[in-house]
Every structure is written in C-alpha cells, then in structure tokens.
Amino acid sequence: MIPVAFDYEKVHTIDEAIAALSNDDTKILAGGHSLIPAMKLRLSRPEKLIDIGGITALKDIKEEDGEIVIGAAATHADILYHPLIRTHLPFFTEGAAMIGDMQVRNHGTIGGSLAHADPAADWPAMVLAADATIEMQGPNGRRSIKATEFFTGLFSTALEPNELITAIRIAMPPDGTKSTYQKFAQPASRFSLAACAVMRFPDGGTTIAFTGVADHAFRDTGAEHVISGKPIDDDSIEKAMQAALQMVDVLSDHYASEAYRKHLAKVYLRKALLAVKG
Numbered sequence: 001m002i003p004v005a006f007d008y009e010k011v012h013t014i015d016e017a018i019a020a021l022s023n024d025d026t027k028i029l030a031g032g033h034s035l036i037p038a039m040k041l042r043l044s045r046p047e048k049l050i051d052i053g054g055i056t057a058l059k060d061i062k063e064e065d066g067e068i069v070i071g072a073a074a075t076h077a078d079i080l081y082h083p084l085i086r087t088h089l090p091f092f093t094e095g096a097a098m099i100g101d102m103q104v105r106n107h108g109t110i111g112g113s114l115a116h117a118d119p120a121a122d123w124p125a126m127v128l129a130a131d132a133t134i135e136m137q138g139p140n141g142r143r144s145i146k147a148t149e150f151f152t153g154l155f156s157t158a159l160e161p162n163e164l165i166t167a168i169r170i171a172m173p174p175d176g177t178k179s180t181y182q183k184f185a186q187p188a189s190r191f192s193l194a195a196c197a198v199m200r201f202p203d204g205g206t207t208i209a210f211t212g213v214a215d216h217a218f219r220d221t222g223a224e225h226v227i228s229g230k231p232i233d234d235d236s237i238e239k240a241m242q243a244a245l246q247m248v249d250v251l252s253d254h255y256a257s258e259a260y261r262k263h264l265a266k267v268y269l270r271k272a273l274l275a276v277k278g
C-alpha cells in the first residue's frame with residue numbers, strides 16, 4: 001500500500017498548473033481522496049503530482065451572468081454549506097451531505113469527482129440533472145462542454161490528460177424550480193448503489209439523471225420524456241418507471257445484481273418524483 005515514488009509541485013495559478021501539466025506522466029492532485037488510494041494500490045503511477053489546492057480562484061462559488069459558477073476545487077463541504085447553493089440548487093446541498101463522511105467532504109472536490117468519473121460517484125448525476133456546463137483549460141486554451149457529453153464510459157471522460165477542469169456552470173433555475181437527490185448508499189463506502197437526481201421546472205419540464213446504475217452517470221431521456229409537462233401522479237410515475245433505464249446496460253457486481261440495481265434505481269426515481277411533486 002505504498003505508492004511508487006513521485007515528484008510533487010504546488011501551484012498557485014491556473015497558468016502554472018497548465019504549464020506543469022505538459023508532461024504526460026503528470027497528474028493533478030485535488031482532494032486526493034480518489035487519486036491517492038489508486039496510487040497506493042499502484043493502479044495509478046504518475047511521475048509527478050501537481051497540487052492545485054493553492055489556486056484560490058478555483059474554489060469560488062458565485063453568481064455570474066445569470067449562472068451559478070462552482071470552482072472545480074470547491075470541496076463537497078464548501079458546496080454543502082454555501083447559501084447560494086442552498087437557495088438555488090437545494091439538491092446539491094442534499095447530495096453533498098450524502099458524500100462519504102466528514103473527512104471526505106472536507107477534502108474531496110467537485111472537479112476531482114467529475115474528472116475521476118467513478119460510476120458510483122454522486123456529482124455526475126447532479127450536474128447532469130442540472131444540465132451543467134463543464135469548463136476546462138489546457139495548453140490550447142479554454143473550452144466548455146455540456147455535462148451530457150462529458151462522461152464517456154467507466155472512469156472516462158472527454159477531458160484531455162493535460163486539461164484542468166476549472167469550473168462548473170449552471171443556469172440559474174427559475175423561481176419555483178424543485179430539485180432532489182435520492183440515494184441508496186453502499187453502507188460501508190457511502191458510494192451510490194443507485195441514485196437519482198431530478199429537477200422539475202415551473203413549466204413541468206423535468207430532468208432525470210442516474211448514477212451507480214451503469215458504467216457512467218447518464219440522463220434518462222426516456223423517463224424525462226414521459227413525465228415532462230405532465231402532472232406527477234401515480235399513473236405518470238408508473239409510466240416513468242417503466243420507461244427508465246431502457247438505453248443503458250445496468251451494472252451487476254458483488255454489491256448488487258442487475259435485477260436488484262434496476263429495482264433500486266426505479267424505486268429511487270419514484271422517491272425523487274414524489275419529492276418534487278407540486
């Protein structure tokens with residue numbers, strides 16, 4: 001459980017981080033709560049770690065041009081306790097409180113969670129349901145990508161190895177928007193065995209995303225289509241549950257069989273829809 005020897009550099013600006021990332025065997029270190037365990041197991045063997053914990057600009061949570069902007073190095077706890085988030089994205093507050101334990105929440109970052117793309121991580125489902133945009137910066141400049149295009153597979157994303165996630169942007173939800181994050185947690189790790197994030201807008205538009213269920217988090221457009229614009233009642237919930245999970249291969253592992261995970265996901269979709277019912 002000892003990592004291969006590595007170099008370490010702490011940077012204080014985004015430009016310093018990008019310059020330091022030019023070497024392919026270099027990795028960003030944020031909270032270290034996914035990377036360090038992987039290095040201890042020797043699943044990851046970077047030659048050098050670039051610690052972004054000193055870049056204060058990456059920790060900002062603010063409102064800008066009608067959007068909520070969350071810096072990539074904001075910790076789960078920073079998001080959990082931020083009044084802007086509590087007011088406008090209450091399901092981020094709800095979801096952040098369910099991540100790991102206090103130590104994990106105080107160190108782990110939203111950017112690290114998205115970049116790591118664990119199939120059972122919580123932020124991917126929440127940023128998908130929020131229809132977030134993920135901002136990145138690398139040697140070729142800045143770019144942004146919708147969360148729906150970011151997660152590409154098991155632990156894989158659209159992020160290039162020498163790119164840094166800088167922020168997550170979410171359009172300010174209109175007044176009257178409801179949202180929820182409902183999670184069935186693996187009892188030891190607290191990771192999701194199945195979890196569902198839902199946003200319900202005043203016009204009835206509904207976004208639904210799952211994590212823990214397939215090899216990466218995903219928006220369930222089948223279930224969204226059934227429930228959007230319709231009243232939430234027993235009939236529409238039943239139809240949404242039937243329509244859900246049609247477009248993914250549901251995971252089966254030693255924690256939960258495919259059938260059990262499917263059942264859990266649908267039950268948690270039902271709980272989520274009841275929670276945002278008008």
Ligand SMILES: Cc1cc2nc3c(=O)[nH]c(=O)nc-3n(C[C@H](O)[C@H](O)[C@H](O)COP(=O)(O)OP(=O)(O)OC[C@H]3O[C@@H](n4cnc5c(N)ncnc54)[C@H](O)[C@@H]3O)c2cc1C
Nearest residue numbers: 030031032033034035100108109111112115121122165190
């Ligand atoms: C005991 C335990 C319980 C946990 N429980 C949960 C849970 O219930 N739910 C959950 O979702 N997660 C859980 N986690 C994971 C935790 O949330 C991690 O902190 C998180 O997944 C990774 O964030 P980090 O800041 O620690 O990233 P790091 O471990 O520092 O980095 C992870 C990866 O992301 C890359 N990276 C980091 N930041 C950036 C960036 N800004 N741009 C580009 N790449 C970047 C790194 O190079 C590395 O490859 C748990 C972890 C532990 C140890």
